Amino acid sequence: MASTLPPSTTGFATVSTQPDVRLFYSVTPPALPLDPARPVIVLSSSLAASTELWDAFTAAFAPTHTIVRYDARFHGRSPLSSTSDYDYKTGHTIDDLADDVIVVLDTLGIGAQHAPAFVGLSIGGGVGVSLAARYPDRFGSFVIVGTRSHAAPGDAARMAERAAFYKTHGARAQAEQSVVRWFGTTWPSASPANAAKAKHVADIVEQTPLEGFVASAAALNRMDLREQAAAIGKRQRQSPSATEGNRNNKTNVLFVVGADDGALVVAESKQLAAAAGSPLEVVAECGHIVNVQQPARFHELVRAWIARE
Numbered sequence: 001m002a003s004t005l006p007p008s009t010t011g012f013a014t015v016s017t018q019p020d021v022r023l024f025y026s027v028t029p030p031a032l033p034l035d036p037a038r039p040v041i042v043l044s045s046s047l048a049a050s051t052e053l054w055d056a057f058t059a060a061f062a063p064t065h066t067i068v069r070y071d072a073r074f075h076g077r078s079p080l081s082s083t084s085d086y087d088y089k090t091g092h093t094i095d096d097l098a099d100d101v102i103v104v105l106d107t108l109g110i111g112a113q114h115a116p117a118f119v120g121l122s123i124g125g126g127v128g129v130s131l132a133a134r135y136p137d138r139f140g141s142f143v144i145v146g147t148r149s150h151a152a153p154g155d156a157a158r159m160a161e162r163a164a165f166y167k168t169h170g171a172r173a174q175a176e177q178s179v180v181r182w183f184g185t186t187w188p189s190a191s192p193a194n195a196a197k198a199k200h201v202a203d204i205v206e207q208t209p210l211e212g213f214v215a216s217a218a219a220l221n222r223m224d225l226r227e228q229a230a231a232i233g234k235r236q237r238q239s240p241s242a243t244e245g246n247r248n249n250k251t252n253v254l255f256v257v258g259a260d261d262g263a264l265v266v267a268e269s270k271q272l273a274a275a276a277g278s279p280l281e282v283v284a285e286c287g288h289i290v291n292v293q294q295p296a297r298f299h300e301l302v303r304a305w306i307a308r309e
C-alpha cells in the first residue's frame with residue numbers, strides 16, 4: 001500500500017552482546033534531539049508484525065507528534081542473533097520484551113521527562129501492561145489493545161501447531177492464516193480497500209522469520225499479566241488523584257479491544273481493565289488489528305486519551 005510517511009531516523013538498539021540481540025527502530029519525523037513541543041508516542045506491534053503495521057497511524061500523528069516504532073526481537077528488521085547457539089525455542093518473556101522498550105528509549109535519550117505515550121497491540125499490549133506495572137514513571141499514558149491476560153492450557157499446543165504449519169507450508173501460508181484469525185473473511189471481502197489492507201498485513205507478517213515467531217510464542221505461552229494489572233490498580237487507588245470526585249484522572253491506562261476479536265481476548269481485556277481500575281473501549285465492527293480495521297475510531301481514541309488532563 002502506498003505511504004505518505006515523512007522521513008524517519010532509523011537505527012539499531014543493542015539489548016545485549018552476549019547473546020547478540022539488537023532491535024531496529026525508527027523515529028518519525030527525524031527529530032533527534034527531540035523537539036519538546038512534540039509529544040512522543042511509542043508503538044509496539046502484534047506477534048509476527050513489524051513497524052509497517054503502524055504506517056497509517058504514523059502518517060496521521062507525525063504532523064503533531066514524534067513517533068517511535070521498533071521491531072521486536074527477531075521480527076521485521078530486527079536481525080536474528082549472530083550468537084550461533086541462541087536458543088529461540090526457550091525465547092524470552094513479556095518482561096524481557098518490556099525491558100527492550102526501555103533500552104530503545106535510553107538509546108534515543110527519551111527519559112522520564114518526555115513522558116511518552118505507549119500504544120501496544122496484542123503481545124505489544126502485554127508489553128504495555130508490564131511497562132505500566134514496572135516502569136510507570138517513564139511514561140505519561142498507555143493504550144493497551146487486544147491483549148490476553150494469561151496463557152491457558154492448550155495455548156502452547158496451538159502455537160506449536162502454527163510453527164509446524166509455518167515449517168511445512170511456508171511464511172506466506174502462515175501469514176494468510178493469521179490474517180483470517182485477525183480479520184475473519186467477511187471484512188476483507190467487503191471492499192477492494194479492505195482486501196488491500198488485509199493483503200498488506202499478510203505481506204508484513206510474511207517477513208517474520210520462524211525463529212522470531214517461536215521465540216515470542218514462548219513468551220505468550222508463559223505470560224500472566226494478572227498480578228501486574230492488580231499492581232497497577234493498587235497503585236492508582238493509592239494515588240492522590242484517585243478520588244470519587246476525580247475518577248477520570250485516577251488511571252493513565254486505557255484498554256481497547258475489537259468487539260469481534262476472539263472471545264478470550266475480549267473477556268480477558270475486560271478482566272485486565274477491571275483489575276487495573278482502567279476504562280475499556282470496545283470498538284464495534286472490528287477484530288484483532290484495531291488500528292488497521294477501524295483506524296479513524298482508533299486514532300480518535302488515542303488522541304483523546306493522551307491529550308486528556
